[in-house]
Structures are given as structure tokens and as C-alpha cells.
Amino acid sequence: MKKAALLVLLFTLFLPAPSTLALSCAQLLSMEAAYDTYDGVVIGHVEDVVQTSSNNQIHMTVVRSFKTITEPSLVVDENMTWGAMNGPSEEGSDYLFFLRQKDGKWENPLCSPSVKISDAYVDLEFLKDKEISISPSPSPTVSPAAESPSTAGAANAGAEPAAGQAGDSRHLWIAAGIAGVGLITGLFLLHYFKRNR
Incomplete structure (x- = not known):
């Protein structure tokens, strides 16, 4: 009797659970649907993360833009405890951001499929023909010899990742x-x- 009860218990553990989602965005969008859904798509280098009382403000340099955004830098609001699907953005990291514009401000919403650039190889393949020009920065031009390592890393962020990171x-x-x-x-x-x- 004990064996039968244990087998029934184990059998019920492996039955598929009913689909319950805590958020309406728990199921990821396809790349095509995400591109159509979000207002702006960019590769951004996070320069600074400033915590406010209600959220994080992500100060970023736009490395490449694929939809709407032409500014060379942005300030983006993000939830401070969760961030997008990958968690709050980290200073010094490069991301593929899917952004929404709300009341004239950009935000990285909770359900956004924003990811670190090292995990975005497939997404970048889809986006390669959609790149748009970024407006020139009003700051003085920096010679390539004086370029900092972090800026050089951000400029190469769109490069194809190594085979192990694909x-x-x-x-x-x-x-x-x-x-x-x-x-x-x-x-x-x-x-x-x-x-x-």
C-alpha cells in the first residue's frame, strides 16, 4: 500500500501544472513581436545608475539604435528592485534595451526583453538590417588614440560574441x-x- 501511495504521489508531481502567470508578460515575445511592441530599441552602455525614491534612472550612451531613438545619450527609468527580465541594469555593462516612451520619458518596463549584449546574438541577427543613425554628440570629438577602454568596449558591443557566448x-x-x-x-x-x- 505504501508503494502504491508513493507511486501515485510521484506521478502527480510530474503531471503538467496548469498555466498560471503572475504577470501578463511571463511569456516572452518573439523578436519580431518585441520589435513591433516597444517604442525604442537600442544597444546602450550604462554609464551610471542613480537611485531615486521610486525607481532607478539609467544614464546610458547609445551605441547603436534600431528603432526611433537618435539621441547619443538617454536617461531611462527602471524599476529598482526588478528591472527588466534580466534584473536591474548594472553600471559599466552593455545591454540591448527594448524601451517604451511614457509622458515624454523613456522607460525600461518590467516585462521588457532587454538583455545583456552577450546574450543578444540571435536578437542582433534580426536587427542587423534595421539600424538607424544616431545624431552626433554636441561634445568635442575624441581622437581614437585618446579613446578610453570603456568607450572602446561600448563601440564594439554590437560585434558578434565569441562562439561560447552565442x-x-x-x-x-x-x-x-x-x-x-x-x-x-x-x-x-x-x-x-x-x-x-
């Missing part, structure tokens, strides 16, 4: 988690059935 790391973590749960369940069952022989 995959999306989120999928690897999900697969590793599922494999870990399966391994632990298998070891538990093996131990249980050996002990009850």
Missing part, C-alpha cells in the same frame, strides 16, 4: 535545474526501493 544563458540554467531535480528524484527512488526490498 547561446542564451537563461536556457542553460533552466535545463540544469530540471536535470538536478530529476537526478535528486532518481537517487531518492533508488534509495527508497533498495531499503524496502
